[in-house]
Amino acid sequence: MNSVDAERARQLSLFRPLGYQRNSCGYCKSDDGSASYYASSVAVRPQHYEHLIQQGWRRSGTLYYKQNLRTSCCPHYTLRLEASDFRPRRDQRKAIHRWNHFVLGPEYMRKAARLCPRSREEKKFRKCNFDLQSSVHEAEYSKVKRPLDPATNRPLEPAHRFEVNLEGDSVSQAKFDLFLKYQTTVHREDVSRWTVKDFRRFLCSGIKRSPASVTSSNASEKKLGSWHQCYRLDGKLIAVAVLDLVPSGVSSVYVFYDPEYEQWEFGKLSAMREIAFAQENQYLYYYMGYYIHSCQKMRYKASFRPQYILDPESNSWDPLDGELSQKLDQRPYVSLSRDRSSTTSDDSPPGRDVNEEELSLFDIHMPGVLTLAEVKALDLDHWCLLVHGTFVHMIDLVGWESMPMDQPQSLKGIIAELAAVLGPEIVKDSAVVLFD
Numbered sequence: 001m002n003s004v005d006a007e008r009a010r011q012l013s014l015f016r017p018l019g020y021q022r023n024s025c026g027y028c029k030s031d032d033g034s035a036s037y038y039a040s041s042v043a044v045r046p047q048h049y050e051h052l053i054q055q056g057w058r059r060s061g062t063l064y065y066k067q068n069l070r071t072s073c074c075p076h077y078t079l080r081l082e083a084s085d086f087r088p089r090r091d092q093r094k095a096i097h098r099w100n101h102f103v104l105g106p107e108y109m110r111k112a113a114r115l116c117p118r119s120r121e122e123k124k125f126r127k128c129n130f131d132l133q134s135s136v137h138e139a140e141y142s143k144v145k146r147p148l149d150p151a152t153n154r155p156l157e158p159a160h161r162f163e164v165n166l167e168g169d170s171v172s173q174a175k176f177d178l179f180l181k182y183q184t185t186v187h188r189e190d191v192s193r194w195t196v197k198d199f200r201r202f203l204c205s206g207i208k209r210s211p212a213s214v215t216s217s218n219a220s221e222k223k224l225g226s227w228h229q230c231y232r233l234d235g236k237l238i239a240v241a242v243l244d245l246v247p248s249g250v251s252s253v254y255v256f257y258d259p260e261y262e263q264w265e266f267g268k269l270s271a272m273r274e275i276a277f278a279q280e281n282q283y284l285y286y287y288m289g290y291y292i293h294s295c296q297k298m299r300y301k302a303s304f305r306p307q308y309i310l311d312p313e314s315n316s317w318d319p320l321d322g323e324l325s326q327k328l329d330q331r332p333y334v335s336l337s338r339d340r341s342s343t344t345s346d347d348s349p350p351g352r353d354v355n356e357e358e359l360s361l362f363d364i365h366m367p368g369v370l371t372l373a374e375v376k377a378l379d380l381d382h383w384c385l386l387v388h389g390t391f392v393h394m395i396d397l398v399g400w401e402s403m404p405m406d407q408p409q410s411l412k413g414i415i416a417e418l419a420a421v422l423g424p425e426i427v428k429d430s431a432v433v434l435f436d
């Protein structure tokens with residue numbers, strides 16, 4: 001029975017299928033406007049998660065989901081920008097300068113200009129150019145010049161000691177307190193909404209981290225997995241950006257900050273710091289999560305340019321500006337690849353009077369999901385299954401061969417649906433968790 005060796009087992013991502021469900025929409029507040037396929041996992045490898053992001057998946061803690069953009073009221077489009085192409089707008093550059101001025105303070109800046117003046121060339125360059133990386137780091141304590149101040153005979157100190165560190169995604173009381181303060185003030189949630197356990201599940205668990213320990217990290221080793229970028233001012237935690245690092249990109253999961261610092265626009269500041277981080281560490285892309293065109297609060301994401309959107313059907317990337325943006329003004333669901341293809345396929349979604357949850361996923365025609373014929377072409381017989389701590393192959397299950405694939409309630413139907421949403425590459429390198 002045990003046909004999967006231990007080394008191979010360590011390379012696999014695990015998925016427990018939860019199935020297709022309609023849910024209330026957090027944006028337009030409709031009762032059942034949003035439809036997604038869900039799976040859960042406590043063990044997804046970063047390279048596999050990267051592949052899932054590029055197919056429209058996203059995670060919230062250990063819950064992974066891919067929305068049906070065609071039948072959802074507020075379609076969630078996956079965003080991506082190429083870190084090296086990012087050109088900050090004036091308001092974005094201004095946010096960084098304002099923050100740096102606040103941290104350094106007028107007295108420091110005045111004295112520093114006298115004690116360690118910039119050369120004429122440097123001043124001219126700074127006036128005409130904006131360098132994202134140097135601007136983002138300018139006010140960090142380790143980068144701040146501290147010449148001897150002749151008035152006090154001590155090093156010149158900035159107004160505040162500002163530090164940013166990439167740390168493990170562990171829970172701490174300081175992080176949880178800050179998170180609660182943010183949720184209850186900025187999002188006006190009730191304090192009873194969150195426990196430490198919920199917080200851990202939401203922002204401190206998920207994809208595997210490497211190197212596993214922060215202290216043992218080899219500087220040349222690319223960091224992967226779930227991380228917290230912690231912002232401290234005068235030793236106090238004031239913001240945390242939760243990041244998923246995958247081989248080719250930095251994915252922004254969430255950012256929470258002390259509402260007392262709301263005026264400094266941490267949403268903007270953290271996004272620019274993360275783009276700079278991607279540039280400095282050879283991550284090609286920056287993923288800002290989902291974009292909902294009809295949601296005003298999300299429009300700021302489109303101001304990070306040039307921004308691209310994942311085509312829900314072809315999984316190719318189209319510029320958000322121009323044709324796509326114009327079409328999104330007119331209708332919620334847009335797939336440019338569909339618009340451009342001349343073939344009219346008979347795969348329209350079922351009408352709203354049909355209960356999708358009773359249908360097989362193969363009859364729903366969810367965009368970006370394999371068809372039944374495509375799943376039949378995969379080798380599901382040798383897909384791994386984790387049963388009570390032991391890996392077996394599907395074919396080892398009693399009666400597997402005679403189970404129907406197109407019936408959503410059958411075991412094979414459930415497994416075939418998971419395969420259809422994950423896609424062939426992930427199926428090859430994953431295992432299914434059904435009973436434990």
Ligand SMILES: [Zn+2]
Binds near residue numbers: 025028029030034
């Ligand atoms: Zn909605």
